[in-house]
Amino acid sequence: MNELKPSPVLLCANCTAELQGAFCHDCGQSVKSVIQPMSHMLEDAGDLFFHLDERIVHTLPPLYTKPGFLTLEYFSGRRVRYIAPFRLMFVFCLLAFFFMHLAIGDVKFGGAEGTAPRDSVDAFASAKTADEVHTLYDDQIREVRSARDDPSLPGAAKAGLGAAAGVIREAANARLVQLQAPPIQTEVGETAPKEALSRGQEHVDRWFGAHPNIDIGWLPGVVNRRLNVAFEHFRAHLIPVLNGGPGKAEAMRSILDGFFSVLPQTMFFMIPVFALVLKLFYVFRRRLYMEHLIVSLHSHAFIFISLLGLMLLSFARDAIAPHVPLAGSAIGLVQFAMWVWLPVYLLVMQKRVYRQGWPMTILKYWLIGSVYFWLLLFAIVIAFLIGMSH
Structure with a gap:
């Protein structure tokens, strides 16, 4: 009779503990080796930054069509089959602003390019x-x-x-x-x-002085120098904008590029701010700040997905409408429905997550929306000013 022998045990290469899965239960190191073909490394890099595997099929449809469903799933502890809230928001925030920049990049400042008469400055x-x-x-x-x-x-x-x-x-x-x-x-x-030549310069000098110098005593010298450089860039953009003429379009283009370079960071800052607003308005619901933060992440992820869809449909409509007008009209109706769905979705999500009556939910929805609108407008103005100093 053959004697039964136990199968060899795999050991963790880091701490030599017995392995019982894809990760060591003692030190947490993955069983997967880092010595692997380049194709596998590229797959891992894509998974690290986007994590858009099969879980996206379970995440996007309910996120867009079932207000509050994904948030309540996270509160209940069912998270494995869904993309993490921050990763979801991060990816679609970048995609939405990228396509928005492309769409706004076609705007002409001071008339269409190349149409100025040859006898004009x-x-x-x-x-x-x-x-x-x-x-x-x-x-x-x-x-x-x-x-x-x-x-x-x-x-x-x-x-x-x-x-x-x-x-x-x-x-x-x-x-x-x-x-x-x-x-x-x-x-x-x-x-x-x-x-005629320097009216912009005169306005800027009158508002800020001919040779402004920022020197805040409690800030390090390097910060003051950086602020002065940024302010010089701000003045350099403002002067041609006020002058008009040939330099205005390029100055506006540079300001727009700077604005979109800081807009994603601005929205990342506003997400915890929105969570704080929710915390203040629902302070008696005894929910942790992290719960409000998840609500904020899912709300913004839905908004960014909606903006991305609207941008893509706008591109499709511009390409299709001249050839098939009926299809262009159909796309326009879909866009209108998406705009209507935006506020309705956020209202229903707030009702399902916080479980208050409709009168109180509608009142808080209006108050929260008003507060956040002004905070967001202030943040966008700051982002625009930073864009001018880019």
Whole structure:
């Protein structure tokens, strides 16, 4: 008779404890080795950052169609089959703002690009090369100089044409500086009127002083220096915006890029703030702050998923509507339904999670929404100011 022998026991490579699963029960180290093919490492990286495995099938449909269901599941301890609230919110926040930036990036500031007449100073803003700037400058300055050289022209008119020539040169030089090319030198008789060239500079100097310096005594010197650099960037963006003309569009584009670079961080900050607002309004429900934080994470995840869906449908509608108008109208109806579903969902979620009567739920829903709206508006304004100092 063959003697039965026990099967060999696998030991943890870190602490030599007997393994009874995919992780060591003693030290927590995974059984999986880090020495593996690159394809497996890429899969692990995707799982680490997105974790969008089969659990997304169990997470997204109830999150969008069943208000409060996912939150109550977490409160009950049933979490394994769902994506974690913060990871869910994080991924869809980035995706929503990415596509929103793409959508808003098509907005034209100060008129459509490339449509300014060649005899307008705004035409310099669309020049792609220094040679193109010089060509535009030569075309515009030629007419001004020929009129200025007319011997029958009064002196006052000649002075005005000299100022116009200065305006053209300054506009050309502003674009040449952006293209990192040498500026055009000033010629005799070409001066620009101060109020036409630097009205933005005058406004900024009047509001903040000609040479502002931020020096807060209780802050370290490096922080004060960083604040001064940021404020100089803020002034540099504000001046062309106030001046208008060829530099406004590029300044607004830079401000927009800076704004969207800090907007996700702003929303990450507002999520615990919203949880704190819920805690204050439901202080007598004796719920932990962490419970309100989960409500906040799921609420914002739903909002970001809705915004993402609306952006994608807008792209699809713009592409389909010119060819199939009926399909474009159908997409518009779906978008309208999604906008209506947004406030209804949040109201029903609040009712199911906190389990109060409809009158009290509606009252608190309106109060919480009002408080959060003003807090969010304040945060967005701060994000916009930070974007201007980017």
